[in-house]
Amino acid sequence: MQGTLALSWRILANKSFSSSSMTPLVCLDRPDIWCPAPSPSEVSSHLTHDYNEHTAAEINGRSIANEIKATLATQVSNMKNSINKVPGLGVILVGKRKDSRTFVRIKKKACEQVGIASVVTELPDDCTESEVLDAVSMLNHNESIHGILVQLPLPNHLCEEKIINSVKVEKDVDGFHPVNMGNLAMRGREPLFIPCASLGCIEVLNRCSVEILGKKAVVIGRSMITGLPTSLLLQRHHATVSVVHSFTKNPEEITCEADILVSDVGVPNLVRSHWLKPGVVVIDMGSTLVKNSSDVCGDVCYEEAMHKASAITPVPGGVGPVTISMLLSNTLEAAKRAYQWTQKS
Ligand SMILES: NC(=O)C1=CN([C@@H]2O[C@H](COP(=O)(O)OP(=O)(O)OC[C@H]3O[C@@H](n4cnc5c(N)ncnc54)[C@H](OP(=O)(O)O)[C@@H]3O)[C@@H](O)[C@H]2O)C=CC1
Numbered sequence: 001m002q003g004t005l006a007l008s009w010r011i012l013a014n015k016s017f018s019s020s021s022m023t024p025l026v027c028l029d030r031p032d033i034w035c036p037a038p039s040p041s042e043v044s045s046h047l048t049h050d051y052n053e054h055t056a057a058e059i060n061g062r063s064i065a066n067e068i069k070a071t072l073a074t075q076v077s078n079m080k081n082s083i084n085k086v087p088g089l090g091v092i093l094v095g096k097r098k099d100s101r102t103f104v105r106i107k108k109k110a111c112e113q114v115g116i117a118s119v120v121t122e123l124p125d126d127c128t129e130s131e132v133l134d135a136v137s138m139l140n141h142n143e144s145i146h147g148i149l150v151q152l153p154l155p156n157h158l159c160e161e162k163i164i165n166s167v168k169v170e171k172d173v174d175g176f177h178p179v180n181m182g183n184l185a186m187r188g189r190e191p192l193f194i195p196c197a198s199l200g201c202i203e204v205l206n207r208c209s210v211e212i213l214g215k216k217a218v219v220i221g222r223s224m225i226t227g228l229p230t231s232l233l234l235q236r237h238h239a240t241v242s243v244v245h246s247f248t249k250n251p252e253e254i255t256c257e258a259d260i261l262v263s264d265v266g267v268p269n270l271v272r273s274h275w276l277k278p279g280v281v282v283i284d285m286g287s288t289l290v291k292n293s294s295d296v297c298g299d300v301c302y303e304e305a306m307h308k309a310s311a312i313t314p315v316p317g318g319v320g321p322v323t324i325s326m327l328l329s330n331t332l333e334a335a336k337r338a339y340q341w342t343q344k345s
């Protein structure tokens with residue numbers, strides 16, 4: 001087992017960017033994000049390792065996100081200089097949920113960092129469905145808003161389906177509109193936007209030179225926000241994907257086959273050591289707020305996984321910040337399309 005771990009770590013650290021020969025999935029112009037191969041030094045700069053080969057490399061999502069944000073900030077500034085426009089994100093926040101308010105605050109701050117304008121429309125917990133639909137409609141018609149995000153979950157009395165369907169497909173930077181999700185699921189079709197957490201997952205794997213093509217990937221969770229689009233996107237990158245959910249019997253028998261394990265559940269410490277194959281790359285998307293604290297907790301028992309995996313994203317500081325940078329990237333793409341502006345090389 002130790003041999004396997006040592007080998008997989010060496011592969012991870014030394015391999016050149018294996019996905020560079022792959023056609024980018026999205027027809028988005030994502031220079032410097034999907035395309036170029038990171039140099040070995042760039043790869044290792046996102047991985048911290050204590051030089052003990054029997055523990056996993058920790059993937060530094062904050063440094064990946066900072067790199068992406070620096071690229072986006074340059075492009076936003078170029079757009080401003082060339083056409084005197086900046087991308088705009090409209091967020092609708094319903095109610096007082098602490099986690100939702102935190103996530104919206106993080107998104108707003110990230111927009112400021114790269115020069116994207118953001119407006120947050122706040123509605124009370126007991127607002128009516130037509131008030132939310134009106135708020136979406138205002139943003140749909142606002143020419144300085146290029147991306148719209150309705151923070152989920154919504155209070156139970158509101159119909160999530162109806163509200164998501166009302167977002168203009170061209171402004172659906174979350175990628176949750178059925179047209180975008182449907183196109184993601186259908187081979188040969190290109191969605192205008194892919195959900196940010198799924199993009200974040202692939203971005204982390206790409207930037208750490210983890211090969212996806214031909215690998216066995218297991219996704220735990222099948223929600224619209226994370227699990228479902230992540231399994232679809234991993235398939236587009238030619239992984240063989242299995243999906244585990246709340247009705248799966250003996251999930252550990254499936255997860256322990258995975259070369260890449262993605263967990264999108266929201267149950268702290270669900271994934272234990274015996275769920276993992278030695279050398280697996282673990283992407284922990286779980287982000288649960290710990291009760292009576294501002295700490296967040298992932299789905300994977302980190303201390304146990306450290307001794308089994310070859311690389312792992314921590315929580316916080318793993319895939320979460322990369323997800324946020326993908327929202328910024330989608331918003332910039334939306335603005336580029338709206339203004340038919342392309343970055344001159
Ligand atoms: N880091 C990031 O970038 C992001 C993190 N998140 C986080 O991801 C987590 C999941 O969010 P979200 O997808 O919205 O949550 P949902 O509650 O919508 O979905 C949870 C999924 O996990 C499955 N599930 C629940 N319990 C188990 C179990 N014991 N074993 C296996 N599967 C189980 C459910 O199965 P079933 O379908 O059968 O009900 C469902 O598919 C949250 O912590 C959220 O905060 C979300 C978005 C981005």
Ligand SMILES: Nc1nc(=O)c2c([nH]1)NC[C@@H]1CN(c3ccc(C(=O)N[C@@H](CCC(=O)O)C(=O)O)cc3)C=[N+]21
Pocket residue numbers: 102103106149150151152153174196197225287294296315316317318319320321323324
């Ligand atoms: N319309 C909509 N779109 C979403 O994309 C969406 C949503 N609703 N509802 C909730 C989930 C959750 N989600 C996260 C994004 C970033 C972090 C993130 O950046 N987490 C930080 C920690 C955050 C903290 O410190 O509280 C980290 O992991 O380092 C977490 C979770 C997006 N979601």
